[in-house]
Amino acid sequence: MTQLIFAALKTAKRARAPALEGYPIDVSAPKSTSNIFTGTAAAFARAGFKVVARRASARPIMRHDLKAIAR
Numbered sequence: 001m002t003q004l005i006f007a008a009l010k011t012a013k014r015a016r017a018p019a020l021e022g023y024p025i026d027v028s029a030p031k032s033t034s035n036i037f038t039g040t041a042a043a044f045a046r047a048g049f050k051v052v053a054r055r056a057s058a059r060p061i062m063r064h065d066l067k068a069i070a071r
Contacts, residue, residue: 024062
């Protein structure tokens with residue numbers, strides 16, 4: 001999962017995207033679901049994503065500012 005996230009970051013950076021968002025599952029949140037096909041919040045956090053919103057306790061919206069990644 002982490003390798004896929006880093007590959008997506010690299011591809012988005014190459015395409016000159018300003019940021020990349022992810023919609024993972026926070027498995028540590030109460031009532032979290034086992035449907036982690038979108039990834040886990042912990043894996044996104046390890047890749048440098050930050051929570052920018054949380055519409056439900058187990059569903060953070062996470063964003064990575066691609067300006068922080070060297071070309």
